[in-house]
Amino acid sequence: MHLQTEATDRATVAAPTGGRVPAEWRPIERVDGTHLSYEDFLARYMHPCRPVVISNVAPQWAAMRSWTPAHFKQRFGSKPVAIGYGRDMPFDQFIDEVVASTPEAPGPYMYRSFLHEVLPELLPDVIPQNKFCFPRRYASPLMPEKWRRPDGYLKLLVGGVGSKFPVMHFDGENAHAAITQIYGDKEFVMFAPEDGQYLYPKKFFPNHSMVDDPTLMDLDRYPLLAKATQYRTVLKPGDMIFVPAQWWHAARALSTSISVCTNMLDASNWDGFIADVAQAEREKMPAFRLQLLTGYLRVLGKALTAVESFQARSPKLARTLVLPRVITPASADVAPEPSRRQLNIRIPTA
Numbered sequence: 239m240h241l242q243t244e245a246t247d248r249a250t251v252a253a254p255t256g257g258r259v260p261a262e263w264r265p266i267e268r269v270d271g272t273h274l275s276y277e278d279f280l281a282r283y284m285h286p287c288r289p290v291v292i293s294n295v296a297p298q299w300a301a302m303r304s305w306t307p308a309h310f311k312q313r314f315g316s317k318p319v320a321i322g323y324g325r326d327m328p329f330d331q332f333i334d335e336v337v338a339s340t341p342e343a344p345g346p347y348m349y350r351s352f353l354h355e356v357l358p359e360l361l362p363d364v365i366p367q368n369k370f371c372f373p374r375r376y377a378s379p380l381m382p383e384k385w386r387r388p389d390g391y392l393k394l395l396v397g398g399v400g401s402k403f404p405v406m407h408f409d410g411e412n413a414h415a416a417i418t419q420i421y422g423d424k425e426f427v428m429f430a431p432e433d434g435q436y437l438y439p440k441k442f443f444p445n446h447s448m449v450d451d452p453t454l455m456d457l458d459r460y461p462l463l464a465k466a467t468q469y470r471t472v473l474k475p476g477d478m479i480f481v482p483a484q485w486w487h488a489a490r491a492l493s494t495s496i497s498v499c500t501n502m503l504d505a506s507n508w509d510g511f512i513a514d515v516a517q518a519e520r521e522k523m524p525a526f527r528l529q530l531l532t533g534y535l536r537v538l539g540k541a542l543t544a545v546e547s548f549q550a551r552s553p554k555l556a557r558t559l560v561l562p563r564v565i566t567p568a569s570a571d572v573a574p575e576p577s578r579r580q581l582n583i584r585i586p587t588a
């Protein structure tokens with residue numbers, strides 16, 4: 239799906255740099271979250287898998303006022319945190335490197351720390367939950383354990399000027415993603431699923447692109463990139479970007495940047511989720527078990543869709559009934575805020 243934007247395509251006019259060419263891009267649609275109902279969000283963006291940036295999504299979060307590099311340094315001192323795969327660092331040292339980061343010598347970018355797992359004390363700072371991050375099928379107790387993620391399963395993303403998420407990719411398990419900017423500015427680049435053919439997917443990680451920088455294109459190495467339609471935006475504090483399933487995306491900090499990220503599943507991406515799970519498990523389990531698993535997931539999808547539409551149609555009644563809210567926290571309207579006890583559950587590592 240290519241987005242119809244007004245005639246506002248912007249071509250960057252700077253001269254080619256070191257053999258690289260600045261990419262042309264289109265803006266991603268923006269709406270003000272204070273005037274967007276949850277129902278409209280589902281109908282206009284989530285169900286049709288259309289990206290959007292929503293501003294003012296979390297004015298109520300203490301994180302919007304307190305999360306700064308200095309705050310993290312003072313609060314966590316030398317506590318070790320996961321930055322990337324197999325890379326831990328003392329938090330204070332990490333923050334020093336983030337603050338010293340420059341476009342010419344980018345520092346580390348944190349992308350493997352799940353609040354629930356390692357920094358649960360931060361979770362009360364991001365409550366009440368962002369209403370555009372529902373439904374939470376991943377949190378359903380009916381989700382097979384391997385794919386279940388408790389409520390409050392948010393990833394912390396922190397980086398200094400010029401640092402970036404390590405790879406342009408789309409999320410696994412056919413999940414939608416929501417990334418909420420808390421501090422600083424971050425450039426976000428996206429491509430529609432059908433442009434994946436121009437993005438040089440890696441052989442063994444077909445949801446990862448070989449392209450290192452989609453904004454300054456190396457057309458000698460990646461000539462097809464010129465055919466892809468690039469969408470771009472700058473996330474500012476309070477903005478959330480909705481990244482639909484299979485949309486390619488890359489992110490780079492324009493100033494010291496702090497955000498949180500979560501994934502969503504609903505009827506719009508459930509079939510793809512099952513297909514992805516089946517693909518991933520094919521080598522790992524006997525065929526009959528895989529059939530049982532996918533059969534269960536198909537039935538579960540239908541049940542969750544029915545419960546979610548009940549909650550949407552009768553929120554008042556749904557609020558009084560505990561079971562539907564537990565089976566699938568479908569919207570912020572009916573989801574109970576996670577209790578402190580829930581927030582401190584440690585999740586099993588896969």
Ligand SMILES: O=C(O)CCC(=O)C(=O)O
Binds near residue numbers: 393489497
């Ligand atoms: O750093 C970012 O904002 C991108 C995060 C992301 O794409 C991911 O966690 O999968």
